[in-house]
Amino acid sequence: MRKDWQTLELCDRFFDAIEQKDYEILEKCYAPEAIIWHSHDCLYQSRADNLAMLKRGMETLPKTRFKDRRVRVFEGGFVQQHTIHVTRADGFVGHMEVCFVGYVRDGMISRAYEYFDTGQIKKFVGPRS
Amino acid sequence: MNEYEIRELCEAFFDAYENRRVDVLDRLYADDCIIWHNVYGRETTRDENLARYHEGYAGQRRRTYNDRIVNTFDDGFVIQYTLNGVMHTGHRGALWICIVAHCRDGQITRIDEYMDSSKFPAWMGPPRRDVGGDASEG
Numbered sequence: 001m002r003k004d005w006q007t008l009e010l011c012d013r014f015f016d017a018i019e020q021k022d023y024e025i026l027e028k029c030y031a032p033e034a035i036i037w038h039s040h041d042c043l044y045q046s047r048a049d050n051l052a053m054l055k056r057g058m059e060t061l062p063k064t065r066f067k068d069r070r071v072r073v074f075e076g077g078f079v080q081q082h083t084i085h086v087t088r089a090d091g092f093v094g095h096m097e098v099c100f101v102g103y104v105r106d107g108m109i110s111r112a113y114e115y116f117d118t119g120q121i122k123k124f125v126g127p128r129s
Numbered sequence: 130m131n132e133y134e135i136r137e138l139c140e141a142f143f144d145a146y147e148n149r150r151v152d153v154l155d156r157l158y159a160d161d162c163i164i165w166h167n168v169y170g171r172e173t174t175r176d177e178n179l180a181r182y183h184e185g186y187a188g189q190r191r192r193t194y195n196d197r198i199v200n201t202f203d204d205g206f207v208i209q210y211t212l213n214g215v216m217h218t219g220h221r222g223a224l225w226i227c228i229v230a231h232c233r234d235g236q237i238t239r240i241d242e243y244m245d246s247s248k249f250p251a252w253m254g255p256p257r258r259d260v261g262g263d264a265s266e267g
Contacts, residue, residue: 072202097243099243115226115244119245
């Protein structure tokens with residue numbers, strides 16, 4: 001039976017945790033076997049590597065916001081479209097349109113696919129990065 | 130629309146794209162359909178999109194929409210797929226695309242398309258050696 005509200009809640013919790021730099025909550029959103037695929041290299045990243053990357057972002061980026069979140073729940077997961085805005089140490093605010101497809105098991109994200117356009121990477125990382 | 134109808138619409142749409150059936154695409158787009166592309170950051174109308182269909186095939190011999198993973202929600206679907214193409218040069222390329230679509234009454238009312246434009250050169254491959262070169266060379 002679909003429990004849409006639980007999936008929506010997980011989705012919000014995951015992205016809110018990144019925004020609020022709450023690593024403990026973030027970590028609990030991923031199932032132990034979680035893998036994350038990215039469209040720029042078409043590779044699956046391990047849970048540990050992805051969490052390490054997100055933690056680095058939490059430690060080095062002054063602010064991260066997921067704006068204009070549009071979430072749809074399907075059987076076994078969700079899709080969220082958003083614009084990520086990151087404020088960098090030098091004050092530059094980068095942004096990127098992202099589509100995140102998350103597959104859920106037992107209330108945790110077990111597999112995720114993230115699509116974005118690295119052809120527009122300068123808008124995200126800034127001119128000096 | 131129920132899940133079965135949404136899945137059928139999704140398959141019909143991508144089959145039509147693959148088989149160059151613009152007449153079918155014309156039927157499956159709602160009159161007020163909007164198509165947004167992350168690569169261009171803007172919305173296009175159904176008519177603009179249909180008019181550019183053949184232009185989008187420039188340099189390509191064949192396209193297939195493979196590895197389709199479709200999930201449906203109340204008023205639409207999300208599809209993840211690999212677009213495989215064979216160019217007139219013989220080069221084979223691939224793009225990995227995700228589309229979120231909204232549906233109503235058997236038609237698609239909105240499409241949001243996500244792909245990575247940095248992969249376009251690898252998708253198209255090198256240009257044909259017999260076109261675009263200096264005529265004096267021949």
